[in-house]
Amino acid sequence: MQRYKATVAYDGSGFSGYQIQPKGRTVQGEIEQVLQKLHKGHAVGVTASGRTDSGVHARGQVIHFDSPLRLSGDQWIKAFNSLLPDDISFLKAEEASSDFHARFDAVKKKYKYFLYSGPVRDPFKRHFAGHVRGSLNVEAMREAAGHLTGTHDFTSFCSAKTETGNRVRTLFELDMEEHGNELVLTFIGDGFLYNMVRIIVGTLLDVGSGKMDIGAIPDILAAKDRTLAGKTAPAEGLYLWEVYYE
């Protein structure tokens, strides 16, 4: 048996999320179906760095799997990409040590969230970015973001359904870049709670549109109460961009 590590991109708009489930098309389901074909009908399980929700995209999801086949990285890429549907693509594949674990060995993750503003919706962005009708005060959003970087208990910024006990995470970076009417938020952290990026984006949008004061952010963090933060921003703007290992 050889363990392999692979980097995968997918357009999340046609999937009920990454993780396999009884109903609906999933990224994991499609990959495991191909692995089963490549292994003459034998099931081969895949482990990812983490799940992504329905509609969320990945530019650099990382997975691992074990196989008796000895293929080179390029051979795996060709095999997967010829058999996978065209909304998933293997970008990289390589041998990994037998104790490599895509989830437990991940030390940092980068997410990006794409927003565009304008009075009229753009049909080309409907699955790929969040839409804001009015203009945004990006300077205020940057200042608010400054209160969120560092190590905090992010209970107020994760779904009430979160089962994880320890909600302390470190957000190393929360950057914003403007390109014309597009705003790209980049998050790098040691881990992200359920819906954490989307709730932070929703809260920053409240700041950017003037609905919330910058000064409210430290209070919301301190209160550990999800109801005080903004709405969960839509899935279509979110991309798992990169997973970092030691």
Add this chain to the structure above:
Amino acid sequence: MQRYKATVAYDGSGFSGYQIQPKGRTVQGEIEQVLQKLHKGHAVGVTASGRTDSGVHARGQVIHFDSPLRLSGDQWIKAFNSLLPDDISFLKAEEASSDFHARFDAVKKKYKYFLYSGPVRDPFKRHFAGHVRGSLNVEAMREAAGHLTGTHDFTSFCSAKTETGNRVRTLFELDMEEHGNELVLTFIGDGFLYNMVRIIVGTLLDVGSGKMDIGAIPDILAAKDRTLAGKTAPAEGLYLWEVYYE
């Protein structure tokens, strides 16, 4: 009755082309359905600057229609965009003189064709750009393009199914811009024959990949024979970008 002119963008990937037809979802069909709703069930026809094929996109298709309703441009935009599916969007609407005609008054059109190169397909571009596996000699493509600008009989560069008799057209511009692994071709001409842009792109790809000599282009033009030019490039890379009026 007032004539209105409107600019419309659509993601062509979910349509069987622009023009209404007995089967399949069309852009014209969706727009006319909304117009019928806005006119209490009365059918209102729409005329476009021209058709686009299945899978072809538009950033700036222009249409006209007549209506007894007196709405401002913003009111039409809001009415259309709240009732249309989210892969079509009205960008602009305005009153036009009663003799304005979206097709016959068009004096120039701009198309863009998006290509990306790379060993691995990109799931985010599968509906929005053509994919080239190897690298391209863009300088050779530029030189070949130089033979195509100007006024020519483009019989070799239109579908054999073209019914138009006069195939003389003027291509004012055929520019290429590279952005990383992306190549964008811009065409401005006084009119385009059926599949003309896609056949020119397919032919330039033969030049760029070394399959065809630059010097072959004038001979292909002179021969007026579709079989000598390259393949029709895929629909997904093509965008009707702008329509120009006097």
